[in-house]
Structures are given as C-alpha cells and as structure tokens.
Amino acid sequence: MGTRILAVEDDERIRAAVKLALEDEGWQVEEAANGEEALLSFAQAPTDVVLIDIMLPDIDGFEVCRAIRRTSDVPIVMVTARDDTHDVVAGLEAGADDYMTKPFAPKELSARIRALLRRVRTSEPGNLHLRFGDLEVVPDEGVVRRGGADVHLTKTEFKLLVELASSPGRVFSREILLDKVWGYDYFGDGRLVDVHVRRLRTKVEADPANPRHVVTVRGLGYKLQT
Numbered sequence: 001m002g003t004r005i006l007a008v009e010d011d012e013r014i015r016a017a018v019k020l021a022l023e024d025e026g027w028q029v030e031e032a033a034n035g036e037e038a039l040l041s042f043a044q045a046p047t048d049v050v051l052i053d054i055m056l057p058d059i060d061g062f063e064v065c066r067a068i069r070r071t072s073d074v075p076i077v078m079v080t081a082r083d084d085t086h087d088v089v090a091g092l093e094a095g096a097d098d099y100m101t102k103p104f105a106p107k108e109l110s111a112r113i114r115a116l117l118r119r120v121r122t123s124e125p126g127n128l129h130l131r132f133g134d135l136e137v138v139p140d141e142g143v144v145r146r147g148g149a150d151v152h153l154t155k156t157e158f159k160l161l162v163e164l165a166s167s168p169g170r171v172f173s174r175e176i177l178l179d180k181v182w183g184y185d186y187f188g189d190g191r192l193v194d195v196h197v198r199r200l201r202t203k204v205e206a207d208p209a210n211p212r213h214v215v216t217v218r219g220l221g222y223k224l225q226t
Contacts, residue, residue, distance in 0.1 A: 003027045003117065004045065008038040008052045008064060009079070014102075018051065021106035022113070035059025039067055049113055052096070053079045054087055062094045069095035073154040075116040079104075085191070092195035097156040098182065099192075115183030130165050132213050132226045135204055137165050146204055156181065157200045160193075164214065164224035173221040197222055 005027050009015040012033070019029045030045070032038035035056045042050065050068060054061035065076055078091035078099040091099050098112055130137040136145040139162045144151040153161065163180050164172060172180075174190040182192060197216075201208040215225050 003048045004030065005113065006030045006032060006038065006041055006047045006050045008032045008035070008050065008056065008061070010034060010053065010055070010057050014053075017106075018109070021109065024106075025110050025113075027113075035061070035064040038064050042068060042072075047074055049116055050074055050076045051079060051109075052076060054091060055081065062090055065091065065094040065096055069154070073152075075155065077112060077116070088189070088191055089195055092192065093199070095154065097154065099189075118183055132165070132168065132224065134206075135213050137161060139165075144204065146206075151203050153200070153203060156196060157203070160196055160200060161204065161214075161224075164222065168224050168226055171217045171220045171223045177221070193222075 003026075005022055007015060007018050007022070007029055009018065009031075010033050015031055015033070019031060022029045030041055030047070032041050035058050038050075038052070039059075041047075052061040052064050056064065059067075061078060065078065068074065068076065075098075076096045078088075078094075078096040079102060080087045080091065080099060081102045088099050097116060100109065100112065130139075134147045136148075137143070142158060144153055144158065144161065159181050160177065163177065174193045177193045178190075181196075197214060198208075201211050201214050204213060205211045213224055213226075215223055217223055
C-alpha cells in the first residue's frame with residue numbers, strides 16, 4: 001500500500017480539491033468532515049500524514065491533534081484560514097509538525113508533505129551514541145534518555161535534537177534549522193523552530209525555563225551545549 005494521507009476538512013469543496021491534488025501525486029487520501037470522523041478513521045487504519053483544519057464543527061483541530069499525539073508521532077500539518085500567530089503557535093503547541101494558511105497552492109501542499117515524508121523515512125547514518133551531561137541521544141535507535149529515563153519525542157522534535165547534537169557548540173540559525181529539519185527554507189516560518197525548541201526543552205531539560213543543553217544565542221539562533 002502506498003502513502004496514506006488523512007485530510008480533515010469540513011468544507012466539502014476544499015476537501016475535494018485537496019483529495020484530487022494529492023491523488024495526482026499518487027497518494028491514497030482518506031477524508032474526514034469533522035473531528036469525530038477523523039479520530040475514528042485514524043484508529044481504524046495506518047496513516048502516514050494527517051492534515052487537520054483548525055476550524056471543525058464538533059471537536060476543533062487543536063483537540064484532534066492532541067488526541068492523535070497521545071498515541072502517535074505521525075507527521076501532522078495544521079491548516080488555518082488566518083496567518084494568526086495565536087492559531088499557528090497553538091497548533092504547534094498541540095503537537096503539529098507544520099502549518100499552512102488558506103488559500104494554499106496544491107504544489108506547496110505537496111512539497112510540504114514530501115518534505116515531511118523524507119524526514120520520517122531518512123535514517124541517520126553511523127552508529128552515534130551522544131552524551132551531554134545527563135542527556136543521551138542514540139540517533140540510529142531513535143532513543144533519547146535524560147538521567148537514564150527514556151524521553152518520548154515526536155519525529156520532528158527528535159530530528160531537531162539530533163541536528164543540534166550533530167555539532168555541539170555550533171550555533172544554528174532558524175533558517176538553517178528550517179532547511180535541515182523541515183526540508184524547506186523558502187516555505188518556512190521561524191515560529192516553527194521557536195515552538196519546537198520550546199516543546200523540546202520541556203522534555204529534555206530539568207528546568208525548561210533555564211535550559212542547560214538547548215540554549216538560545218540571542219539574535220543568532222540555537223545551539224546544543226554540553
């Protein structure tokens with residue numbers, strides 16, 4: 001079976017257009033008109049990528065995203081009708097990997113999905129076993145531990161941590177991280193990086209408000225320090 005995409009959108013015209021565009025790329029598309037349908041469909045069959053509109057008639061997109069995140073780290077793209085900072089940040093905080101603003105071009109949507117799939121399917125080379133104080137990262141095994149205890153990260157959070165850990169002490173700008181982690185720089189938004197760094201810190205730092213490992217370099221970006 002090929003790549004399966006779940007498109008959650010209450011507007012039938014938009015849903016049909018998205019389905020047609022994605023099927024033209026050779027992907028299998030399942031549709032859901034509301035949050036309840038989306039969660040039922042997700043539970044019934046494996047899904048490679050989920051597209052979720054924020055404004056749904058029953059359960060809103062944020063809650064659908066949070067519900068999926070409780071059981072899965074599948075790539076999620078939130079879709080919003082407004083390029084509103086609150087909506088964007090709330091979607092990313094709910095666990096989304098990326099977001100898009102309506103109206104969007106089918107080619108841009110396809111590029112986002114291809115980038116997400118490349119990230120999921122690309123394995124990290126080598127047999128690295130990285131340690132930074134109480135933080136341990138094993139890229140080949142997809143393992144992160146803090147103080148010996150396993151830490152669960154989403155695929156995007158894991159990729160972000162591995163990228164920072166690949167060159168300890170190096171400052172990565174938001175633009176570089178967008179390119180390395182999300183796979184595109186011209187589509188991206190620095191808010192993606194900032195929110196995912198904040199989420200990452202809540203999981204790998206003993207005191208997220210005063211991070212020891214994932215450090216901000218004001219005006220430049222982020223680095224991982226030992």
